[in-house]
Amino acid sequence: MTSSTIIDLIRQTAAGLRLLLALTVVLGVLYPVAVWALAQPLGDRAAGQPLREDGRIVGSRLLGQQFDGDRWFQGRPSANAYDSLASGPSNLGPSNLDLLTAIAERRTDVAAREGVDPARVPADALTASGSGLDPHISADYARLQAPRVARENDLPLSLVEQFIAANTDHRPLGFLGEDGVNVVALNLDVDRARPATHPVDDGGD
Amino acid sequence: MxxxxxxxxxxxxxxxxxxxxxxxxxxxxxxxxxxxxxxxxxxxxxxxxxxxxxxxxxxxxxxxxxxxxxxxxxxxxxxxxxxxxxxxxxxxxxxxxxxxxxxxxxxxxxxxxxxxxxxxxxxxxxxxxxxxxxxxxxxxxxxxxxxxxxxxxxxxxxxxxxxxxxxxxxxxxxxxxxxxxxxxxxxxxxxxxxxxxxxxxxxxxxxxxxxxxxxxxxxxxxxxxxxxxxxxxxxxxxxxxxxxxxxxxxxxxxxxxxxxxxxxxxxxxxxxxxxDRRHGYAVLGAMTILWAVSLAVTTWAEVAGHSQVARAAGAAMEGKEARFGEWVSALFAVGTTGTSTGAVNASHDSLTPAGGGAVLVNMMLGEIAPGGVGSGVYGILIMAILTVFVAGLMVGRTPELLGKKIGARQMTYVALYLLATPVLVLTGTAAAIARDSTLDALGNPGGHGFSEVLYAYASAANNNGSAFGGLTVTSDFFQITLAGAMLLGRLIPIVLVLLLAGSLARQGRVPSTAGTLPTHTPLFAGMLVGVIVIMTGLTYVPALALGPIAEALA
Known part of the structure; x- marks a missing residue:
């Protein structure tokens, strides 16, 4: 590069710097703040759709949670144990032996937990999601878990099945994406309906 | 219903x-x-x-x-x-x-x-x-x-x-x-x-x-x-x-x-x-053909679940969200790699071998189906110049495009443009693979691990940004070499495009004659697709054989 090219480049960089700072005011401050202002009438819808119990936030409709114990519907396997500060998939490849082993183990575990034939365990119960925070499971997986959840919570099976239907997010316009049962909202309904006399068993630990 | x-x-x-x-x-x-x-x-x-x-x-x-x-x-x-x-x-x-x-x-x-x-x-x-x-x-x-x-x-x-x-x-x-x-x-x-x-x-x-x-x-x-x-x-x-x-x-x-x-x-x-809007349609037609073929391959592989993992689980749902499923995850993956977007709604690392291979090839095509904002248009115009050059060689005429003669100077810029990205992808991949420490950075063993590295440099040099995310890229080696691939993969083509544009603007216009190859026809769109596929194949098939092709055949 000749020295005149270098001088021209420095001059252009300085112009670019000044223009960029001016654009930052418009694009980096005014624009997101304007969108935020217009989001205010939407309330919770633009704030992650929190679920509340006695005024306390106990979840988000959009974020799956880790549920310990047999009284809860179980979500999909998560590569990060539903840590919302570390979203992401397993990134295990299509012929990865560790993943094949994990799938076989999950199939055995789920079948034993629900007392069903291993062949009946659906794919979403065996595979980790793309976000690690998937709030949904398939209707098949929800129905597979319904008898256990009803039994563990002393609730009639028909009521639990009603909850499943009520918490199914149907695909928008009937064709966009897939139907899914929202596990977090479903578990909240189950928890609220649970007889007060039932001994608290948080499983796990 | x-x-x-x-x-x-x-x-x-x-x-x-x-x-x-x-x-x-x-x-x-x-x-x-x-x-x-x-x-x-x-x-x-x-x-x-x-x-x-x-x-x-x-x-x-x-x-x-x-x-x-x-x-x-x-x-x-x-x-x-x-x-x-x-x-x-x-x-x-x-x-x-x-x-x-x-x-x-x-x-x-x-x-x-x-x-x-x-x-x-x-x-x-x-x-x-x-x-x-x-x-x-x-x-x-x-x-x-x-x-x-x-x-x-x-x-x-x-x-x-x-x-x-x-x-x-x-x-x-x-x-x-x-x-x-x-x-x-x-x-x-x-x-x-x-x-x-x-x-x-x-x-x-x-x-x-x-x-x-x-x-x-x-x-x-x-x-x-x-x-x-x-x-x-x-x-x-x-x-x-x-x-x-x-x-x-x-x-x-x-x-x-x-x-x-x-x-x-x-x-x-x-x-x-x-x-003349027909020129726009011809280019869009070529882009659409490439997009449709890529979408067909990826959707077929993902929906039918052509992988060991998909067969074991019953569906190719590893790395996918329940609310999306296979169809629109494939649609997203093809769109994001056919443009220079690189956003993902599913893990590309966990796609089936044919699906993951197809999105990798999408980037290797130079991201022209339909390409990034701006880079798609200048990318496909470069390929259009190469196409009229190849056609000109066949009939022994000086090639021209849109009334401008394509001479030695223009072809030099085009050739350098076409070489820049593959050189960055292949030398970057080779340098990374030659290092012992890269083995520890891989998220998957075997051919798929090689694909992770190849995907990383293809994504960086083509300014896509999606990843086979299992690869750990936080070492200084990857941070610096991938940044180099991104920077050179963006700026070298842009400077060459501007020099080419200047050389074209300085020319007068050659009148169109009976001997001029019409470049707004379906025939030309077909030739354009052919040249793009042959160029990409000649450049990348050996590398692809070590990664996704080996895995799909395993």
């Missing part, structure tokens, strides 16, 4: 294509009017004053290129400073400054419209860096790509002219008149669909006693320009698989529409500016 998955998937593709067919024409014509308008708005005049630039001065190719380089240098400096010093900014979420080489890699990545991300947004970036740094580059890096495409089109439309327009005016107008209004509208649609826009994080205890954070952020505003500008950098690590970025099947199809919108519309702008 509940629609079957296959019917719903096909209908989604149909609605997407119909929406693009409907909107690309008025948008493309509007962009053509914006870049040829004579007057400046008050906001634009204020921006020119701030930059100290003269909006009515025309620039030579050399000056235009130096402005591109200067603007990139300024962008990298500002974005590095924001990341390293984020502790001094408000809304920093108490996060520490980003480490030097990660800040460098990220700055280069966003300035080059790549949006490769060696960090997880939710645990690395404060809100201030996201909105005033990363999102601002999402706008202006897209505007730079479109400006360069417009400059190349001016090379064809101008006669005996020494200049290509004014870079600053092109960038400001495209930002203020095209990208900002579109992003604002798109952000409102995303908000209505449930995408988050807050400035707070809220920690809570979940139903089963686990602590979780309701991670906030100005997500909707960033998501809109992330897709519209074919940037692709996620607010969160999981990108568009994250329910806060992409909560429903509706927002998902809308995002695919956004990331294809401007690249498709620019083919109309091309036809408009050339004064």
């Amino acid at each position: 509940v629609m079957s998955e296959n019917a719903a998937g096909l209908l989604s593709i149909g609605v997407l294509v119909a929406a693009l067919a409907l909107i690309h024409a008025p948008l493309g014509d509007y962009i053509a009017r914006v870049v040829t308008a004579r007057s400046h708005s008050r906001v634009e005049r204020a921006l020119y004053r701030a930059g100290g630039v003269h909006p009515d001065a025309e620039q030579s190719p050399r000056a235009y290129a130096l402005s591109v380089l200067g603007f990139a240098a300024a962008g990298i400096a500002v974005l590095m400073a924001l990341q390293i010093g984020q502790g001094l900014l408000p809304l920093d979420r108490d996060l520490p400054g980003v480490p030097f080489w990660m800040a460098f890699n990220t700055a280069v990545s966003f300035v080059t419209n790549t949006n490769w991300q060696p960090y997880a947004g939710e645990s690395t970036m404060g809100f201030a860096v996201q909105m005033t740094g990363l999102a601002v580059q999402n706008f202006v890096s897209a505007a730079v790509g479109i400006a360069v495409a417009i400059a190349l089109i001016r090379g064809f439309t101008r006669e005996r002219h020494g200049s290509l327009g004014n870079f600053w005016v092109d960038v400001v107008r495209i930002t203020v008149r095209v990208l900002l209004p579109l992003a604002f509208l798109a952000a409102l649609v995303l908000l209505a669909g449930g995408v988050v826009q807050t400035f707070t994080d809220t920690a809570f205890t979940g139903l089963s006693g686990h602590r979780q954070v309701l991670t906030g952020g100005p997500v909707a505003s960033q998501e809109a320009i992330k897709q519209l500008g074919t940037n692709g950098g996620g607010f969160f690590n999981a990108n568009s698989a994250h329910p806060f970025e992409n909560p429903t099947g509706f927002t998902n199809l809308f995002q695919i529409f956004l990331l294809l919108l401007i690249p498709v519309a620019l083919t109309r702008t091309l036809g408009s500016l050339l004064g």
Whole structure:
């Protein structure tokens, strides 16, 4: 590069710097703040759709949670144990032996937990999601878990099945994406309906 | 009645294509009017004053290129400073400054419209860096790509002219008149669909006693320009698989529409500016053929579940979200790699061998189906020049395109353009594979591990930004070499395109005769596809054989 090219480049960089700072005011401050202002009438819808119990936030409709114990519907396997500060998939490849082993183990575990034939365990119960925070499971997986959840919570099976239907997010316009049962909202309904006399068993630990 | 998955998937593709067919024409014509308008708005005049630039001065190719380089240098400096010093900014979420080489890699990545991300947004970036740094580059890096495409089109439309327009005016107008209004509208649609826009994080205890954070952020505003500008950098690590970025099947199809919108519309702008819309249709036809073939392969592989893992689980759902399923995950993957977007709504590392191979090839085609904003148009015009050159060799005539002679000088620029990216991809991959430490960085063993490295350099050098995410890229070696691939993969082609544009603008126009190869016909679109496929095949088949092909055959 000749020295005149270098001088021209420095001059252009300085112009670019000044223009960029001016654009930052418009694009980096005014624009997101304007969108935020217009989001205010939407309330919770633009704030992650929190679920509340006695005024306390106990979840988000959009974020799956880790549920310990047999009284809860179980979500999909998560590569990060539903840590919302570390979203992401397993990134295990299509012929990865560790993943094949994990799938076989999950199939055995789920079948034993629900007392069903291993062949009946659906794919979403065996595979980790793309976000690690998937709030949904398939209707098949929800129905597979319904008898256990009803039994563990002393609730009639028909009521639990009603909850499943009520918490199914149907695909928008009937064709966009897939139907899914929202596990977090479903578990909240189950928890609220649970007889007060039932001994608290948080499983796990 | 509940629609079957296959019917719903096909209908989604149909609605997407119909929406693009409907909107690309008025948008493309509007962009053509914006870049040829004579007057400046008050906001634009204020921006020119701030930059100290003269909006009515025309620039030579050399000056235009130096402005591109200067603007990139300024962008990298500002974005590095924001990341390293984020502790001094408000809304920093108490996060520490980003480490030097990660800040460098990220700055280069966003300035080059790549949006490769060696960090997880939710645990690395404060809100201030996201909105005033990363999102601002999402706008202006897209505007730079479109400006360069417009400059190349001016090379064809101008006669005996020494200049290509004014870079600053092109960038400001495209930002203020095209990208900002579109992003604002798109952000409102995303908000209505449930995408988050807050400035707070809220920690809570979940139903089963686990602590979780309701991670906030100005997500909707960033998501809109992330897709519209074919940037692709996620607010969160999981990108568009994250329910806060992409909560429903509706927002998902809308995002695919956004990331294809401007690249498709620019083919109309091309036809408009050339004064013959058929040229735009021929180019769009070639792009559509490549997109359709890639979509067919990927959808077939994902929906039928052609992999060991998919057979074991019963469906190819590893790395996919339940609310999307296989059909629209494949549709997203093909759109994001056929453009330079690189956003993902599913793990590409966990796609079936044929599906993952197809999206890798999409990037290796040079991202021209339909390509990044601007880079898709200049990329396919380069291939069109190569096509008339090959045709000219067959019949022994001097090739010409759109009334301009393609001589030795033009072919030199084209050849260097076509060599630049493959050299970066293949030498980068070879250098990484030759290092012992790379074995520890792989997320998967065997051929798939090789694919992770090949994918990384193909993504970086083509400014895509998606990843086979199992590869750990936080070592200085990967941060620096991938940043180099992104920077050279962006700027070398741009400088060559501007030099080519200058050499074309200086020429007069050759009259079209009976011997001129018509370049607005379906026949030409077919030849164009053939040349693109042969070029890519000759360049990359050996490398592909070691990765996805070996895995698919295993």
